[in-house]
Amino acid sequence: MATTLMPMEEAVGSPPPGRQRRPFRHSRGLQGAIYATPTAIFVCLFFLIPVALVMQMSASDWGLIAGNKGWNFPDNFTKVVDHRHFWPSILFTFKYTLIVTVILIGLGLAMALIVQDTGRWRSFLRTSFLVPSALGLASASLLFWGLYSPQSGPLSPILKSLGLIDESISFLGTPNSALWSTVFLIVWRYAGFYMLILMVGLQRIPPDVYEAARIDGASRMQTFFRVTLPLLKSSIALSLILCVTGSLLAFDQFYILTKGGPDNSTITVVQLIYNQAFGGSQNLGTAAALSMIVLLILIVINALQFRMMRNADDN
């Protein structure tokens, strides 16, 4: 007995073939638009409109109190580039970024390796390293401001009582000591965070790879440089992007600890933006011009980092 199967569409009385796919495509397109709408609104409200406003400010004579007095492009840009603290602040920010990035990534990786291997102390160490990250940066900066205080801070007396120093140390009194005291705070605050990122990367490396390396007779150093580091590239790249961008935008810690001093030696570009907007000048126009310059620098640096990360992935 021959049986003929009727196509399902015909069985349910579907529309003619020519009109079958269009509603589907439309519905998918609509669905996509609906999914994308919240993000688009978010980007529009919190990125595009503010950036457009900052662009307008950067090309306008816009005082903090006086408000917008009309276009003056490119006066704000020339004024800010000619500012006596512009180039020193750019150089200082890059110097600080370099120091902090090298230390944080290196120390974070070392700590990740330690907590990866250590047996019964593992949980204790992980928690200990991570606890400072739970403290807000402003709070941590205030804490260290108190610790460094030459009048009431306990660090100098402790070091004296241990016989490590004869005279009190001025932790924030010279350009170098102010820089390194701030670096110490940042390393204390963020090393655990970068340890966490790198530790997750380490855990993603399959044990089989290490087993194979061991069978092939690789030493610990060879295993680290030929297996661990290459397979950690994406985690390291992520850490680099976060660390470099965060350091280039450093503000809180310097604002609280040094206010850009001593002798204007620790003014970062964001501190300079703040000073332009709310300090003596009270000029939102020059502050916005400097913000645009910083944004461009960040875009270029991040684009380079993304490219490096992609190349690493391709390889």
Add this chain to the structure above:
Amino acid sequence: MKSTRIKRMTLRSSTRLVAVGLVATLLAACGGSDKTADPTSTPPSTPAPSSSAEVTPGPDTSAGTSEAQTSADPGSSSAAQSSSPAEAEQGVDDGTALTLWTRAPLEGQANLLVDAYNASHKNQVALTIVPNDDYVAKVGAAAGSNGLPDLFAADIVYVPNWTSQGLFADITDRIAGLPFADQIAKGHVDAGTFDNKKFVLPFVLDLSVLFYNKALYKEAGLDPEKAPTTMAEFADHARKVDALNKDGVSGTFFGGNCGGCLVFTWFPSLWASGDQVMNPEGTEALLAGENAKKLYSIYHDLYADGITGEGTKDETGATWVAPFQEGKVGVMPMPATLLKATTDAGIDVGVAPIPGIDGGGSTFVGGDGIGISRDSKVSDQAWNFLAWTMSEDAQVEVLAKNNNVVARADLANNKYAAADPRLVAINEVAGQGVTPMSKNFQAGFNASDSPWLELVRNAVFGDASSIDADNDGITDVLSE
């Protein structure tokens, strides 16, 4: 095919660029500052800008000026006019809720005044204390959104700038209606006068005076009733106290990294020596003269010889008065508003005018002025508060009673001042004081990156070779 590929690549690049920008912005947002409390409980009270004006409590010849109140200028929106003569003088007390902003350094005095007013009036003032470093930003943001409070005080440094930008309502006629208008501290009223209209009254006067620790003076063999009368004597007294070699005690102290503190406490020495710190227009610095160089040299030697307290060089103004209030400093210039707090802390304090190089005495008449904001919808009620702060009740029974300087010359010799010779000394020195003013005073002197701070640090902690060049640097900023 090729063009499709190019389009895709272009689209991909654009997407990446936007992504990079977005990441940068988000990280920038994440890296932004938390709103941070000032680590200091007593930031420096710093003074003001515009033409040098002697603050001699005396008749204010312009006080009676009456201006038409019909200008469309927001600053002239004359908060101003009331329906009856009594209301014009007293304002309206009908149970309205008023908002008032002031900055942290004058929190004590503001609380005293607001509490006393609220206890005796139907109107109720809600006081907001703003950290010193955030005050300009907060007022600026509020001004931009027309959200200023009914009343707000301002460091006298900012008053000329803010009045010229129309943040305050014109109260010329209201001030003129006060029976004691010509007795109100002229320096503050002048600072709040723009285009012949008055916008501001004194809220709290803060003078810089020399404080010395009588107990340490006795121990050092100095006469505790004899304050230094020249800068050489000041240095000598500081050295003698320091020579006690008591743990943690130093001869003197100053905010070596605080432009505002240095302006407040060092300028009077120059005025007392007959010098000016700026030209009358406030566009040229005069801080490289012979007396100025002698002044820097005295402090340079005190620092170099270890007579200044630990942390002097680093002090950003956050805790610059703390060592004296802890009884660890022999002699130093400080804000007169701290007399009560220091006395309450158990320190036996002597006060005197800040001496000049070879004698004389002067003070920086600083503090805060207060006005009705251009955005206030209840200006008659706000005036009720302002008028009350000028009354004898407020000046004597609130301010003077708590060891503060009064803002009316006719009340200077009040019963509380008479009972405390230190207050008499402070009130007397007010008549010798100056409120220097310049449009760019903040940028030139008070800001953390000001050229004035560079000058002082180079001269006091380095050598004196760059004083002239640094003075030119200040002029560059003042004349912008």
